[in-house]
Structures are given as structure tokens and as C-alpha cells.
Amino acid sequence: MSKNIYIIGSGFSALSASCYLAKEGYKVTVLEKNDTLGGRARQFKKDGFTFDLGPSWYWMPDVFERFFADFGKKASDYYVLDKLNPGYEVYFGENSSLKISENLEEIYQMFENEEAGSAKHLKSFISSAKSNYDTAIKDLVYKPGVSPLELVTTKTVTRVSQFFSTISKQVRKNIKSKKLIKILEFPVLFLGAKPSDTPAFYNFMNYADFGLGTWHPRGGMYKVVEGMVALATSLGVEFKVNANVDKIVTNSNNEVAGLVVNGEKIDTDLVLSGADYHHTETLLNEDEKQYSEKYWSKKTFAPSSLLFYVGFDKKVENVSHHTLFFDTDFELHAKEIYDNPKWPSDPLFYANFTSITDKTSAPEGKEAGFFLIPLAPGIEDTEALREEYFHKILDRFEILTNQEVKKHVLFKRSFCVKDFKQEYNSYKGNAYGMANTLLQTAFLRPKIKSSKVKNLYFTGQLTVPGPGVPPALISGKIATELIIKNQ
Known part of the structure; x- marks a missing residue:
């Protein structure tokens, strides 16, 4: 068994894998190119304000608990969780918003108040979503994406039609209110694709939303990173920051032989990359790449984002912890991301x-504000455009929430396409990875195990199971199991 493993990157999937591999007796070293750990889930602090730079939603708490339980631990051993009520709020126009309760019965009532008869349809929809959640999260997403037969189980054969219909069709079949449709279609945006391109089976995200609720780790999402790093360290994992990987070195047998890190050669038996998959393959010789530039260019990528981290000198009113602004054309914005970038x-x-x-x-007496605009990956990114869109959304924010905030901005920091490329070597500056469309699901995603280079593996949002923090934790476990199987 290979004992010496280097992991490239320190995002959630890499941290997850480091723990599982160390538990199995491997000597694990994590290499992070930036000066702090966490990958896209790093933290930004300024003048007493603290911001999570990346992921901000804590969904699927059971996946986190399952991860820690694999090491005889609980999430509460590392951080405190608060369940949000409301889970989030959605604005549809001026003085027009709906709050999503932590209580499912209250959500049914809200739907009924908005559209008579809709509660009955929602109950049926959530029942299907829970069933799919149990099938997906407890079984399917823990498969390595090696064979199409992984998707064939006694439970999935009865749901084949759901893989060939879409969330959009399923939602709109019985619900007519545009507001309720937007609320039901919103969760699949975490999967990185339009609801009209996402298989209906993925309605399990709605159960994650309404059934399991929205949580917040006290101190921010970075507390999860700190907890995982603490666990990994206790298992013997070594972390190195400011460690940029320049090259993956192979021998004459097409086996991993080492890495070039900050210009220096390091010997290793095996490499697992939690960094961007496309970027990782650029560290190989041309004939060692599995996927061509043409391959990547044809894939549907999840959006990039324009992010703002803003310190306000007053408390902000008429908003919730998570607030979505769906007061403009949902379909048009989606087209300007996916169809006509x-x-x-x-x-x-x-x-x-x-x-x-x-x-x-x-x-x-002050407020930390995080603003996000989904964007097409790969588009032009300039300071002038960032500034234009900052004022564009804050002008709307002031009108919709009936308050002045622009004159109360103490500072702001932006992060966009160029930063995703520079900080994370992200393909086209995408923020969430590769979308989970029908043709990019499970075995149709880039493989965890390289078919060209022995002892080279991948984990994270461009391989299985896909984008999101809970899938990243799962991806680390899947990669570890495949490594052990192949040693």
C-alpha cells in the first residue's frame, strides 16, 4: 500500500479526503497555494467585521454529521449550529416578500395563503423529494461514478422518468403562482444549472430546504473548516500553506513520481488533487491529460459570481440572515448565464x-453584508463593471427594503471572475464547478481516477458527486475509497 500522499488544495473535499486517508494509515500532506486554509471557504476580516469569502449556506446537516461520525465525532465537538428562522426571505418586488419558516407546516400554510390548493400539491412534492433525498444522499451520491450501473437500484428503476423530466416541469405542473414557482426552483441553483435543465430527481434539494432547514455555524462557515482542520491534524495530517504546485512529475511507466512545489521537487507515491480539475491537468505533460480543451469548452459550467463584502455603519432593516432578490426576470438572467453569456x-x-x-x-450597532450576483463564467471582468453593478443592486436594495444604505457603507471588497481564476485556478473563473445536468451526472462527470497516470486522483466539484459543500465532503470520502480499492 502506498503510504505517502500529497493532496493539492485545502477546500472541503481535500480536507475530507485528508481525514479519511489519514485514518487509513497514510502519511498525508496537504498543499495550499494561498496563505490560509479552506479553499473557497476562506475568511476575510476587517475592522471588527468577519466575512465568509465563499459558501454561506449550511444545508444537509445530516451529511456533516455523517462525516464527523465516521471519526467517532459530532459536528458539535467543533462548532455550534443555530437553526435559522426564517431560513431565508425572498423579495419579489417593493414591499413584497415571503419568509421561509423553519417549520414545514407553516410553509404549507404560506403556500396555501398565496395560492389556494397549492399546499396539497406541495405536500405531494415534498413527499417525493424526501424519498429521493433518502435514495440520493444515503446511497447514490456515495458511488464513485465509475459505471452507469451505479444508478441502477431497486429504488431508482421506479424513478427512471424523473431523470428525463425536469425540475421546472415538475414544479409548474400543479403550481401556478410565479412567486411559489421561484421558491421551488431556487434550491436547484445550488446544483449549478437552470431548473429547466436539471432532472426532476434532484427535487431532493427541496427536501433539504423545507424538510431539513437552513443552519448557521456560529462564527461563520469557516468554523467548519477549522473543525475539519483540527480533526485532520489530530489524525496526523500535515498542512503547508503558500505551497504552489508547479508540476506533477511522472516516471517512464506513467506513474506519479513527485511534485514540483515552489520550484522544488518533492517525491510522493500518490497525488490527490482537490484543486480545479482542468487546472490540475495543465500540470501534466500533454499526452497525460484525459480531457482536451475542446472537452472542457463543451461542458455546462455552474455560474461565476460577483461578490461584495460590505461593512455598514448601522443595522440593516427589513431583511433576513439570507435574503434573495427575485424581483426581476428569472428566466432572462438564466439565459444571460447559460445561453447567451x-x-x-x-x-x-x-x-x-x-x-x-x-x-x-x-x-x-453595525452590519456585515455579503452580496452575490450570479454571472456567466469566462466573461469580461473590470473594476468599472464591478462598480456599476454594485450601485445597480444597492439602488434596488434601497427601494425594495425601503431604507438608505449606500451612504452607510464603511468599506467594500469585491471578488469576481478574475479573482476566481487567480486565487483558485478556476476554469473560466467559475464559482461552483460543473453543473449537474442529465449529461453531467454521476458516471458522466470527469473521473476521480486518472486513466492516463497511475496513482493520480481527483476530488471536488468538477468530479462526483458535484457542486456544493455537502457533496464536497462526500467526494473526499469517495476518492479515498477508490484509492484504497486500487492500491
Whole structure:
């Protein structure tokens, strides 16, 4: 058995894999190119404000618990979770918003109040979603994506039609309210594709939303990173920051022989990359790459994002911890991401104010604001465009929430396509990886095990099971199991 493993990157999938591999007796070293651990889930602090730079939603708490339980631990051993109520709020126009309760019965009632008869349809929809969740999260997503037969089980054969219908069709079959449709279609955006391109089977995301609720780790999502690093360290994992991998070295037998890190050669028996899959293959010789530039260019990628981290000198009103602004054309914005890539003419956007729930994220009487606009990956990114869109969304924010905030901005920091490329070597500056469309699901995603280079493996959002924090934890486990199987 190979004992010496280097992991490239320190995002959630890499941290997960480091723990599982160390538990199995491997000597594991994690190499992080940036000066702090966590990959896209790093933290930004300024003047008493604290921001999560990347993931901000804590969904599927059972997946986190399953991860820690594999090591005889609980999430509560490392951080404190608060269940949000409301889970989130959605604005549809001026003085028009709906809050998603932590209580499923209250959600049914809200639907009924908005559209008579819709509660009955929602109950049926959530029942299907829960069944799919149990099938997917407890079984399917833990498969390595090696064979199409992984998808064939006694439970999935009865759901074949759901892989060939879409979330959009399923939702719109019985629900007519545009507001309720947007709420039901929203969760699949975490999978990185349009609802009209996402298989109906993925309605399990709606159960993750309504059934399991939205949570917040006190101190921010970075507390999860810190917890995983603490666990990994206790298992013997070594971490090195400011460690940029320049090259994956192979021998004459097409086996991994080492890495070039900051210009110096390091010997290793095996490499697992939690870095961007496309970028990792650029570290190989041309004939060692599995996937061509043409292959990548034809894939449907999840959006990039324009992000703003804003310190306000006052408390912000009429918003919730997570607040979505769906007051513009959902379909048009989606087309401007996926079909006709360009800067959106009238973007939807998301904002979160962790300091509403978590007093540690802003000084007393002040507010920490995080704003996100989904964008097409690979588009032009300039400071002028960032500034234009900052004012565009804050102008709308002020009108929709009936308050002045622009004059209360103490500072702001932006992060966009160029930063995703520079900080994370992200293909086209995407933020979430490869979308989970029908033709990019399970065995149809890039493989965990390289078919060209022995002892080279991949984990993370461009391989199985796909984008999102819970899938990243799962991806680390799947990669470890495949490594052990092949040694």
C-alpha cells in the first residue's frame, strides 16, 4: 500500500479526503497555494467585521454529521449550529416578500395563503423529494461514478422518468403562482444549472430546504473548516500553506513520481488533487491529460459570481440572515448565464447579513453584508463593471427594503471572475464547478481516477458527486475509497 500522499488544495473535499486517508494509515500532506486554509471557504476580516469569502449556506446537516461520525465525532465537538428562522426571505418586488419558516407546516400554510390548493400539491412534492433525498444522499451520491450501473437500484428503476423530466416541469405542473414557482426552483441553483435543465430527481434539494432547514455555524462557515482542520491534524495530517504546485512529475511507466512545489521537487507515491480539475491537468505533460480543451469548452459550467463584502455603519432593516432578490426576470438572467453569456441586464441577486444572527461577525450597532450576483463564467471582468453593478443592486436594495444604505457603507471588497481564476485556478473563473445536468451526472462527470497516470486522483466539484459543500465532503470520502480499492 502506498503510504505517502500529497493532496493539492485545502477546500472541503481535500480536507475530507485528508481525514479519511489519514485514518487509513497514510502519511498525508496537504498543499495550499494561498496563505490560509479552506479553499473557497476562506475568511476575510476587517475592522471588527468577519466575512465568509465563499459558501454561506449550511444545508444537509445530516451529511456533516455523517462525516464527523465516521471519526467517532459530532459536528458539535467543533462548532455550534443555530437553526435559522426564517431560513431565508425572498423579495419579489417593493414591499413584497415571503419568509421561509423553519417549520414545514407553516410553509404549507404560506403556500396555501398565496395560492389556494397549492399546499396539497406541495405536500405531494415534498413527499417525493424526501424519498429521493433518502435514495440520493444515503446511497447514490456515495458511488464513485465509475459505471452507469451505479444508478441502477431497486429504488431508482421506479424513478427512471424523473431523470428525463425536469425540475421546472415538475414544479409548474400543479403550481401556478410565479412567486411559489421561484421558491421551488431556487434550491436547484445550488446544483449549478437552470431548473429547466436539471432532472426532476434532484427535487431532493427541496427536501433539504423545507424538510431539513437552513443552519448557521456560529462564527461563520469557516468554523467548519477549522473543525475539519483540527480533526485532520489530530489524525496526523500535515498542512503547508503558500505551497504552489508547479508540476506533477511522472516516471517512464506513467506513474506519479513527485511534485514540483515552489520550484522544488518533492517525491510522493500518490497525488490527490482537490484543486480545479482542468487546472490540475495543465500540470501534466500533454499526452497525460484525459480531457482536451475542446472537452472542457463543451461542458455546462455552474455560474461565476460577483461578490461584495460590505461593512455598514448601522443595522440593516427589513431583511433576513439570507435574503434573495427575485424581483426581476428569472428566466432572462438564466439565459444571460447559460445561453447567451454576458453581463446580466437586470440581475437577480442574493444578500446575507450574518450579523443579524451572529453578533460575532460585526461590531455592535453595525452590519456585515455579503452580496452575490450570479454571472456567466469566462466573461469580461473590470473594476468599472464591478462598480456599476454594485450601485445597480444597492439602488434596488434601497427601494425594495425601503431604507438608505449606500451612504452607510464603511468599506467594500469585491471578488469576481478574475479573482476566481487567480486565487483558485478556476476554469473560466467559475464559482461552483460543473453543473449537474442529465449529461453531467454521476458516471458522466470527469473521473476521480486518472486513466492516463497511475496513482493520480481527483476530488471536488468538477468530479462526483458535484457542486456544493455537502457533496464536497462526500467526494473526499469517495476518492479515498477508490484509492484504497486500487492500491
